[in-house]
Amino acid sequence: MTVSGMDSAKQAAALAFAPNDIEIFLHHEARLLDERRFRDWMELFTNDGIYWVPAVQGQKSPLNHVSLFYDDRTHMKTRIARLEHPMIHVQTPPSRTVHQIGRAMMEETGDKGGEYMVSSSVIMIEYRLDNQRLFGGQQYHRLRREGTGFRIAHKRVDLVNCDGPFGPMAVPI
Amino acid sequence: MLDEPLNAIERLIEPGRVSRRVYTDPEVFELEMQRVFGRSWLFVGHDSQIPNSGDFLTTELGRQPVIMIRHYDDTVRVLLNRCTHRGAKVLNEPTGNAPRMSCLYHGWTFSSDGALVGVPEDDGCTASFDRKDFGLASVPRLETYRGFVFASLAATGISLEEHLGGMKANIDDMVDRAPEGKLALDVGVHRYIFPGNWKLQVENVLDSYHVPFGHASTVNKEGDQFSRRDGDEKGAKVIEKDKTSEDWKIRRSYDMGHGHGWTSNTKLDDGKRSSAVYSAYVDALTEKLGEKRAAEVLKPKFHNSLLYPNVSIMGLNIHVRVIKPIAVNLTEVNVYPIRLVGASKEMNAANIRLLNVTHSAASFVQSDDAESFTRVQSGLRSQLTEWVDISRGMGTEDHDQDVNAPRGKATDELVVRGQYRAWLDYMREAV
16 A cells, blocks of 8 residues: 555655555455444444445535435444344345455545545445345545554545435445 | 226226236336326426526426426426427436536527527528427426425316315425425435336335334334434334334324325324424524414424325425336435425434435335335236235225315325325326
């Protein structure tokens, strides 16, 4: 992974960890989703963490416009309780997904109260009952350093078709 | 079946049941586009969606592309989105501003009232060519009620006033909730599609029977649905002792004629609703309406209203829902959260956030409905069973004197039977 507009020496000096650690973290997050370990996925978020999938390109605020997802911890818990409910019809049978994360870049470094802004591309293939769908876009993680690891303070996924019509989307991207 | 269209249509509807073919037969769908959507008053949009001169939105009435645009004289116009030259759609974006609309193909240009104002190389036009004959056509009839814009593709028929009838009170109820007495549909739209017939969504909006089952995954172990409104401690009691709760069953539904209907409000603990945001809203409303009227408005009378055939207004998580038939087995639904003009940003933000989890494509509620519609459409491929049952509560309805309409339990199917009565009225007559 590289840091936008920064040479490698500065980058190494600016970070207290190897840049690859962040890529590994993103892959770990994707794997938890693909393995439907939603509760473990939620635990990657800080207690004040937010998961946001806007409904229009360049959406500035989740508070004056609709979003596909805009979950704080309370909403995440309800969502995951529902995903675990035996009568969630839209997941009977469940979706199978595979994520592909690419082109991870650090947009800003350190000095932000131990937070790091990382952008990457994401593609998720979802298969359920004879129907395969493709979701793709840019994702932006604001990661908070915690001990030797990271937690997600804010995750935003800008889907390329965010303002199009969708069939039900039961699982997070 | 078109050999004897009148008899054939009549045969599809019987007391308490309808033929599967009303959902599955492409010929029935084509007739619906002509006779229901080609004739009824249809919701087009809300005037708050096009606040400024030249603002437009594009949509469909039935399957026909139209433009709703604000002309420079401030009137709202609804024009057919079809170039009068060779037929291309003139406006291609969902929303925008276009005081002049130019067709991409040969550059014909129209004013926001539809008038043809520019024809490139017009020395090639025939001597008899008259621009006046080539304006973008307006819909034959257009009327507005409290900002809700309705159009009919038929030149004759009952007025919007007569069509809405008692349902005007439901629109009023919603408008009155806004401290400034105005609604705005300007906070975006949830768009979802399902592989099923449009009537499945129409029938569902007033269906209180399905909630404990279809939405079981939204109900916790105590039988309460997740909390929806800002300031509520918990959601509605849906299940009690493994059965539909008495609180849920107490609701009533009303058959308002022309296919319209509504269900009475969900029982929530209104007395316990409290938050700083909600209190500020109560204060703003009281200041505007006075204590007595504000108290009435704060106890909304309806959970959901259906203005047949293409729009519903929901009173709990407030929104306007537009149902767009695409094919016999494909439907798009557009959910517009309502912004109460004059309520605080926080109050309106809470409703936006609520709609994200109730009616976005990724929501907790609507995604299971879409799954139900999908499975109904699949199940109805079964040709050996002709009939779909809609008989619940038949013969038990009474007449509500105040509303002046037939009333039944909301968990019954009175309103669905009302929809098919209207459907048959539209369908049995040739256009």
